[in-house]
Amino acid sequence: MLTLVTSDRFAGHLTPPGHPERFERAEVMQVVAAEAHAAGWSVVEPRTATDEELRRIHTERYLREVMATAGRPVAFDPDTVTSRESVELARLAAGAACHGVDLVLDGRARTAVAFVRPPGHHAEADRAMGFCLFNNVAVAAAHARARGAERVAIIDFDVHHGNGTQHSFEADPSVLFVSMHQFPCYPGTGAAGECGRGAGEGYTVNLPMEAGCGDADYAVVFDRAVLPVVRQYRPDLLLLSAGFDAHAADPLAGMQVSTEGFGSLARRLAAVAGEICGGRIVAVTEGGYNLSALAGSLRALTAGLAEPGLGAAEAVPGSRERGERALAEAVPVISRYWRL
Ligand SMILES: [Zn+2]
Numbered sequence: 001m002l003t004l005v006t007s008d009r010f011a012g013h014l015t016p017p018g019h020p021e022r023f024e025r026a027e028v029m030q031v032v033a034a035e036a037h038a039a040g041w042s043v044v045e046p047r048t049a050t051d052e053e054l055r056r057i058h059t060e061r062y063l064r065e066v067m068a069t070a071g072r073p074v075a076f077d078p079d080t081v082t083s084r085e086s087v088e089l090a091r092l093a094a095g096a097a098c099h100g101v102d103l104v105l106d107g108r109a110r111t112a113v114a115f116v117r118p119p120g121h122h123a124e125a126d127r128a129m130g131f132c133l134f135n136n137v138a139v140a141a142a143h144a145r146a147r148g149a150e151r152v153a154i155i156d157f158d159v160h161h162g163n164g165t166q167h168s169f170e171a172d173p174s175v176l177f178v179s180m181h182q183f184p185c186y187p188g189t190g191a192a193g194e195c196g197r198g199a200g201e202g203y204t205v206n207l208p209m210e211a212g213c214g215d216a217d218y219a220v221v222f223d224r225a226v227l228p229v230v231r232q233y234r235p236d237l238l239l240l241s242a243g244f245d246a247h248a249a250d251p252l253a254g255m256q257v258s259t260e261g262f263g264s265l266a267r268r269l270a271a272v273a274g275e276i277c278g279g280r281i282v283a284v285t286e287g288g289y290n291l292s293a294l295a296g297s298l299r300a301l302t303a304g305l306a307e308p309g310l311g312a313a314e315a316v317p318g319s320r321e322r323g324e325r326a327l328a329e330a331v332p333v334i335s336r337y338w339r340l
Contacts, residue, residue, distance in 0.1 A: 002306040003042040003103050005096045006033050006115035013090070013118055014073075014083035020252060020289040021118065021131040028291050029115035032298040041306075044103075046096030046114065049139060053098055054091070056142035057135050057168050062126040066090075066133060076128035090118050090133035097140035100282040104237065105147055111270070111281045111305050113242075115298065119286040121162035121241045122187060129164065130187060137241045137284045138168040141175050144237050144282075150174065153235035155226060156181070157218070157265060158243020158286040159253040161190030161206070165241065171200040176233045178226050180218065180326075182246070182253050183208030192330040195337070202337030205229055209326040211254030215261030217323030218246070219316040222265060224327055227272050227312070229338045237280045238273050244288030244297035252289050259296035264316055266304025271311030281305060 011026035037043045054063055070087040082090075093116035100112030120137055122130030141152045154169075156162040156179040166189065169175035181190050196204035207221055230238065244262060246255035273281045283305060288294040331340055 001110040002302060003044060003109035003112050004033050004036055004115060004302065005044055005046045005099050005103070005112055006030070007045050007092065009092060010089055010117045012085040015081055019081070024291055025288070025294060026117055028295045029285070029298065032295055032302070033115060036302060042109070046092055046099045048092050049094035049098055049134070053139055053143055054094060054134060056146065057125060057138045059126045066128065080128045080131055080133070082133070086118065087133070093118060093120065094134040094136045094139045097136040097282065097284045098143040100284065101140050101144045101147070101237070104280045104282055105144065105149065110279045113283045113302055113305065115285050117285070119243070120284070121156060121158060121165050121286050122160070123164045124167055130160065132164065135164045135168060137239055138165045140282060140284060141169070141239055145174060149236040151176070151233060151235045152237050152239060153178065153230050153233055154239045154241060155230065155269065156241035157246065158241055159246040159250070159255055160186050160243070160287065162241055163187050163189040166194070166204055169200065170196045170204050171198040173199050173203045176203050176205070176230070176235065178205040178229060180207045180209060180221055180226065182211055182255055185253060192333050195333055205334055207326055207330050210322050212256060213322045214256035214318050215258055215264060216316045216318035216320040217326070218257055218261060219264060219268070220320040220323035221326055222268055223312040225330065225334060225340060227268065228340055229334065231272060231276055232338055234276055236277055237282065238269070238277055240269065240281060240283040241286045242283045242301055243286030244294055247288065247290060247293040247297060249290040249293040250288065252287070259293065259300050261316070262297045263300035263304040264314060266301045267307070267309030267314060268311050270305045270308035274308050
């Protein structure tokens with residue numbers, strides 16, 4: 001039982017010509033949602049995030065600063081620009097992620113997928129960054145905790161490191177953050193040695209990967225590090241920062257994942273969620289800037305989450321050399337905290 005949470009309003013967040021995070025991405029999301037609806041899946045309009053929900057992640061001062069720009073275009077930095085409706089839509093994007101959490105925690109859906117923009121995982125507590133205004137997945141994780149979930153795991157396979165999400169929870173053992181990302185690359189954080197601090201030490205898990213990684217590299221890192229850590233953590237709910245800019249066709253980064261590769265990761269994730277947390281997954285979109293790759297990857301993600309496969313038993317063809325090198329670097333750090 002999978003429910004999509006999305007709105008055609010997300011196309012109203014406008015960016016300048018040539019900007020990769022463009023309104024056409026929302027049109028692609030609507031095409032895929034319409035197909036899903038026609039196939040009998042549930043598609044719902046999101047609610048908006050409340051002030052209280054946003055305040056769990058963002059500072060009062062930052063929220064005031066952002067809200068004061070509502071109705072007019074602003075450049076928060078050279079990459080992160082808004083239009084008249086952007087602030088309202090960023091709030092709707094964070095609300096869609098919370099809405100997904102509500103559906104899953106209320107038992108109205110087993111899995112929820114929020115197709116949103118602007119994306120969120122670069123947004124810091126006090127700063128817009130990397131196309132992101134509010135940290136949608138972090139707001140959703142804090143919402144799940146506020147609703148009584150004891151442990152929440154966030155997996156982030158966007159090609160960029162989710163710096164904002166990591167910083168939101170790096171001292172908090174009740175939210176596990178596991179990221180696979182191209183490294184070195186924007187935003188520069190996410191080295192293997194970044195593993196949390198204080199009571200949160202060990203609950204931040206970074207898997208930096210060299211450019212050129214394909215489906216089998218991602219699968220081996222998933223099977224030998226990401227999924228074993230998540231299994232041992234035993235979350236009540238699994239959140240996914242679903243960026244598709246590791247796709248071979250993506251213009252922003254240098255990975256080689258195929259559309260089917262994302263399907264395979266989704267089936268693996270759904271199989272593990274079925275074992276450990278009643279299948280409860282809430283996926284929230286992040287990057288993915290080639291429109292046809294985005295369409296295919298959204299289809300592969302939703303189909304994969306709806307129909308768990310054999311998990312790690314499902315073979316993925318291709319070289320896993322780069323994945324093995326990523327593991328060789330990160331496993332010594334991760335093994336201090338988890339059995340791998
Ligand atoms: Zn990205």
